[in-house]
Amino acid sequence: MNKKIFGSLIVLIIAIGSISAHPDEENPKDIFYSGLAFRIQKTGKFHINMVHLSESYSNSIYGIFASAYLNQVNGNFKECINKFTTVINTKPISDSRLVSEAYFYMGNCNFDLGNYDLAINNYSQTISFDRENNATETYLNSMLERAKTYNRIRRFDLAKNDITSAIQRIENEIQFDQYYNLEQLHIDRIALNVTLKEYNQAIPDCDWIINNSKDKKDMGYLHRGQIKYKFLQDYDGGFTDYKKAFEINPNNFSAIASSIEVLNTRKEYSEIPIYVTKALKIKPRLGVLYYTRGYFLEQLGNRKDACIDMKESLKYTSENVTRDSEGYYSFDHIPAAKSFINSMCK
Template identity: 25%
Template sequence: MKNILTYILLTTILLFGKSQISYGQTTINMKKEGGVYSIPCSVNGIGLKFIFDTGASNVSISLTEANFLFKNGYLTKKDIIGSANFQDATGNVSVGTIINIRKLEFSGIILNNVEAQVVHELNAPLLLGQSAMAKLGKFQFDPNSGALTLLDNSIKIIDSGTKEGRAYCDSGNSKQELEDYNGAMTDYNKAIDINPNFFRCYWLRGVLKSVMGDNNGAIIDFTKSIKLNPDFKMAYVNRGWSKADLEDFKGSIIDFTKAIQVWDGKDDLAIIYFSRGCSKKELKDEIGAIADFNKAIELDPNDFQAYGNRGHSKMILKDYKGAIADFDKLIEIHPEDGLAFYNRGQAKMALGQKDNACMDWRKAGELGYENVFEDIKEYCN
């Protein structure tokens, strides 16, 4: 008998990324440290780690950071607004200086002209407070997971893209949906020329390159998108698919694992576990693959591809009864799948169930799976 065929359908999966552009909603996953959630930020180009604190009225930095920023030219006298007294959570009043942060960046989002306070204490905590959060429009924060979701219609979210840049990127996405790939590429290039930090447009251009068969070029764009926004989950997913297409399965597993780590919620997560399982199968890690297919099926009980691949892995591990159970489920969900009948027939033949195997193979032939006829001729006549 010929080797069993798998159900890996990366061409279909790649299309998953085409229409996932959404300028209004972004999820930022923060890290919990010492009982509080922190988020890396850039203040006028200098990286600092802030504590997320919706109870703080302003962004707040200590005298230590302020002195460094002034000494190195990242803050100037023009950025000083004035002085004020501040009351902390304990009720104590302290003196501080009000400054203007010209550019505050985090997770690919750029906020301009953010009012902040310099607390005249060397070890005061750095707080990301309301003067920044108010610029983001509506948002939700999950204190259990640390996920900060910036909701639709939050007009202050800018994705590092100006209005003109977005217009070109939207146009490119529309042309891509109509399969005008050359026109889409032209528009994406224009959008990125206008906004070199437009992380979503790098991602969309990468998806287009992968559809056009340029996976190396796609990986460059996905990597740029990730560099600009390390929490942008879809860039990891698409880069993983491109690496898998180039048979860099170890690299794809790393990307799928990162995507799972930053994923918010359960929607579409099954396909990421499925993809990672496929890459593990290519590396002959059948046990690891089964674990991922189990998770994919748990998240999406109708994922027939996961049943097919899990059945294939069980066949390799000589768990023929388990494989038959998976092919049974696949056929229940997708009864017109000739390959499923063929594979189930192979498992039955391995158990010595020749008559039942031949019945499945004949059904596979009726459904148009032509490769089965050689086996029927050899074993069933």
């Protein structure tokens, strides 16, 4: 049987068992598990069940869990931790999944409080339950939250390990693919590999995006081009990838701006005005682009068109140029454009 269908049947069976029960036959454990069954689908059922548990079964261990969860939702992180600690320390308790979930949510509360070491320990506790009860969704959630926490404390190597484990788990258990953004996880691992200066290891993730993404193939080429050009000194390979990214998505400003950077590095100045013109189609109000095109037109002996561009550049403010140019330009073009016009355009 298809894994995805099998998983859906399990969810449906659990849900029907809870929904069909008469109010006087309710079991707080069933309410807890029916909520978990729907949590990954983000239907709101989990939250609804937690509210019901906290209101109707406040003295049960599941009601205490629900109250702790709601404290987290409301930003009462210290009370959240206190209540989840009560759940974890309650004896006897035979529900290991409940304890696993308590550690996970307590990790979230500690993260929000900035207690990163405690959060890592909490997530690690949840992960340790995985072999026992195969709580795959909770395992993945904990792995990803622990990766985020490692990233926060700049343990990028450990963050990468967790992202890798999550990717492998999702790819091996196809029923979870629809609920997790594999594309973003590959992009996250690209960033971590670049930070760790493990550039060659970032290339396969770029290739994955190129081969598997439905609407972001251009970003795979862009990232691969940046790695080749900036870190591996493969200027030709980087330029080829930038051009491919722009061909796929003509609105990818980073791809065209990066192409201009390569052309300038290779001193292929005659091509730069052509590429700046393409950039202006994306950002027609970015004054520094008119200045840039004008500058290179003058270098190529076309002073008439250079003056036209310099004058055009003065129509646009240089305020927020770094933001508006996505970090590719950071200087105030206006003084330089005025100086050029005064000396060259009489």
